Amino acid sequence: MDFERILIDGLRAAVGPEAVIYALAAIGLNMHFGYTGLLNFGQAGFMLVGAYGVSITVVTFGGSMWLGILVGLLAAAFLALLLGIPTLRLRADYLAIVTIAAAEILRFVFRSSAANPVTRGVFGQQQFADAFYAINPIPEGAYGFWLISFGSHRRLWVIVVGWGLVLLCCLLVWALVRSPWGRVLKSIREDEDAARSLGKNVFSYKMQSLVLGGAIGSLGGMVLVIFQQQNHPDIWLPLVTFYAYTILILGGPARVFGPVAGSVIFWFLLSSFDTFLRQARATGVVPPELLGTEALGAIRLATVGLALMLLMAFRPQGIFGHRREMQLDV
Amino acid sequence: MSERSSASPPVVGPLADVQPEPGVEKPDPILVAHNVRRSFGGLTAVDVAHLEIQRGIITGLIGPNGAGKTTFFNLMTGFDRPDRGEWRFNDESLAGMPSYKVARKGMVRTFQLTKTLARMPVIENMKLAATEQTGERFLVSLIPPLWRAQEQAIEDRADELLKRFQLHDKREDFAGTLSGGQRKLLEMARALMVEPELVMLDEPMAGVNPALVQSLLQHVKGLRDEGRTVVFVEHDMDVVMDISDWVVCMAEGRIIAEGTPESIGNNPAVIDAYLGARHDEPEQEATA
Numbered sequence: 190m191d192f193e194r195i196l197i198d199g200l201r202a203a204v205g206p207e208a209v210i211y212a213l214a215a216i217g218l219n220m221h222f223g224y225t226g227l228l229n230f231g232q233a234g235f236m237l238v239g240a241y242g243v244s245i246t247v248v249t250f251g252g253s254m255w256l257g258i259l260v261g262l263l264a265a266a267f268l269a270l271l272l273g274i275p276t277l278r279l280r281a282d283y284l285a286i287v288t289i290a291a292a293e294i295l296r297f298v299f300r301s302s303a304a305n306p307v308t309r310g311v312f313g314q315q316q317f318a319d320a321f322y323a324i325n326p327i328p329e330g331a332y333g334f335w336l337i338s339f340g341s342h343r344r345l346w347v348i349v350v351g352w353g354l355v356l357l358c359c360l361l362v363w364a365l366v367r368s369p370w371g372r373v374l375k376s377i378r379e380d381e382d383a384a385r386s387l388g389k390n391v392f393s394y395k396m397q398s399l400v401l402g403g404a405i406g407s408l409g410g411m412v413l414v415i416f417q418q419q420n421h422p423d424i425w426l427p428l429v430t431f432y433a434y435t436i437l438i439l440g441g442p443a444r445v446f447g448p449v450a451g452s453v454i455f456w457f458l459l460s461s462f463d464t465f466l467r468q469a470r471a472t473g474v475v476p477p478e479l480l481g482t483e484a485l486g487a488i489r490l491a492t493v494g495l496a497l498m499l500l501m502a503f504r505p506q507g508i509f510g511h512r513r514e515m516q517l518d519v
Numbered sequence: 520m521s522e523r524s525s526a527s528p529p530v531v532g533p534l535a536d537v538q539p540e541p542g543v544e545k546p547d548p549i550l551v552a553h554n555v556r557r558s559f560g561g562l563t564a565v566d567v568a569h570l571e572i573q574r575g576i577i578t579g580l581i582g583p584n585g586a587g588k589t590t591f592f593n594l595m596t597g598f599d600r601p602d603r604g605e606w607r608f609n610d611e612s613l614a615g616m617p618s619y620k621v622a623r624k625g626m627v628r629t630f631q632l633t634k635t636l637a638r639m640p641v642i643e644n645m646k647l648a649a650t651e652q653t654g655e656r657f658l659v660s661l662i663p664p665l666w667r668a669q670e671q672a673i674e675d676r677a678d679e680l681l682k683r684f685q686l687h688d689k690r691e692d693f694a695g696t697l698s699g700g701q702r703k704l705l706e707m708a709r710a711l712m713v714e715p716e717l718v719m720l721d722e723p724m725a726g727v728n729p730a731l732v733q734s735l736l737q738h739v740k741g742l743r744d745e746g747r748t749v750v751f752v753e754h755d756m757d758v759v760m761d762i763s764d765w766v767v768c769m770a771e772g773r774i775i776a777e778g779t780p781e782s783i784g785n786n787p788a789v790i791d792a793y794l795g796a797r798h799d800e801p802e803q804e805a806t807a
Contacts (some may be wrong), residue, residue, distance in 0.1 A: 365660050369654035369670065376647050377635035382598070386630070387648040387713055388622035397657055
């Protein structure tokens with residue numbers, strides 16, 4: 190078995206666009222769940238509107254991609270308002286139900302034939318990110334460092350800009366949560382009635398958190414479709430949200446860099462595990478009849494689920510969280 | 520029922536001429552409730568015809584379980600909405616006002632089940648409660664120079680209060696690590712960060728060990744002595760008689776009696792409410 194190959198594949202994903210995309214999605218969720226205690230199970234929906242903001246602006250209306258990014262951010266903010274106004278006054282569970290349903294409704298509406306003229310339905314939209322690659326200053330070629338492969342100059346460009354975005358978002362979150370504003374958010378997470386009794390407008394703060402986290406999530410959606418140069422409704426399955434939650438809990442909720450570390454580790458493990466399984470099959474360590482190619486994807490998913498369960502049971506505070514803090518009686 | 524401590528005599532002055540009867544008018548009311556009614560399905564939890572809370576004194580709110588005391592608190596502070604009725608705080612109607620605005624007006628409550636913010640340090644619990652913090656605005660919060668001076672002033676005030684409430688050595692601990700009594704102290708101290716005129720304490724002594732009760736009582740009296748108005752719900756009659764300047768008794772949602780602690784102790788309506796019309800062992804039941 191080629192362990193170097195396993196390592197290389199893991200590292201490639203750990204620094205690659207996948208890790209960037211999910212780090213952004215998880216930073217948004219961290220704002221919601223980690224700091225405010227909002228259960229947003231529809232992060233995929235926020236990513237979807239961000240992604241379609243870009244692709245529809247360019248493909249359908251012939252606008253500029255940069256305008257599309259602005260449209261995507263505004264669409265995410267609008268979605269947050271739309272979901273938040275009826276549900277944020279209610280108990281936290283209602284937001285969870287509404288967001289997961291809304292994300293699925295969005296996906297089905299965007300893929301329906303009625304939406305064809307705008308979204309091109311199940312055909313998806315392609316080639317809308319040329320403006321992004323046109324300003325790529327990196328000379329053509331393949332790049333890498335030690336065992337880490339960055340791929341082509343195009344992929345490296347996405348990686349550089351993507352991690353820059355992640356860093357900016359982390360800075361923003363860091364500045365916010367150390368301020369009195371962030372203190373109000375945390376108090377809402379702990380006990381929103383207590384926050385109310387001390388004169389804090391809980392609804393307004395929850396809304397600000399929902400909009401901000403949703404907008405950061407939508408950036409993740411944009412990075413994904415800009416990297417792939419194609420957008421399709423079925424990218425935005427609920428699974429995306431659950432990956433992001435796994436990453437958030439793996440890294441440690443309510444830690445600024447938790448989602449980033451979580452994403453890097455998650456993609457390293459997922460990718461190297463994938464290669465490991467393929468090699469196990471190819472070299473006959475596991476008989477091919479036991480492990481068909483179609484079973485690989487299922488096993489990968491089941492492993493993520495198992496890892497999430499083990500994590501919740503044995504390390505609910507994540508890698509960077511404090512166990513003492515988690516175990517306080519709330 | 521018990522002897523008063525000589526340090527803080529009751530403030531009977533302004534209420535000396537007030538008749539001890541339900542709904543009586545007071546010389547200087549800070550809170551006036553009129554015709555406030557709240558029912559849950561067929562059960563009328565609160566039906567207060569008229570109640571005035573005198574400014575600057577400690578009013579004890581008593582009544583058997585289910586009398587509607589906590590519901591009344593919730594209604595007054597905007598945590599629940601009545602079916603009908605009006606109530607005025609400092610002559611301003613609060614009907615329909617959300618709870619956070621009520622708090623900003625100067626009426627702050629605590630909770631029967633203490634609501635400390637467990638995963639926040641004690642000092643952060645305190646600092647949170649200060650009102651009108653510029654750093655609580657989204658964009659301003661990103662620029663620390665705009666709020667750092669205010670933050671320091673708030674922290675100084677919080678430290679003073681923590682010292683007064685003997686919590687200063689717990690400053691950096693998570694509030695979730697405090698004992699039940701310390702949490703009650705923290706909640707009271709935190710309410711003071713809002714600089715309220717009227718403090719509504721919902722069972723401040725519940726679940727607190729007897730040694731700490733004395734200390735809590737002194738703090739409640741301290742609130743009055745610095746000019747604040749206190750309303751508190753309590754079941755322990757010794758405590759009520761000890762620190763109240765005026766006592767209001769509720770039963771089945773209504774105000775059935777009010778008066779000085781002495782007059783309440785002998786009021787037949789109060790004894791009936793607690794024990795039912797037939798009462799064979801009054802002493803045992805009354806202190807239970």
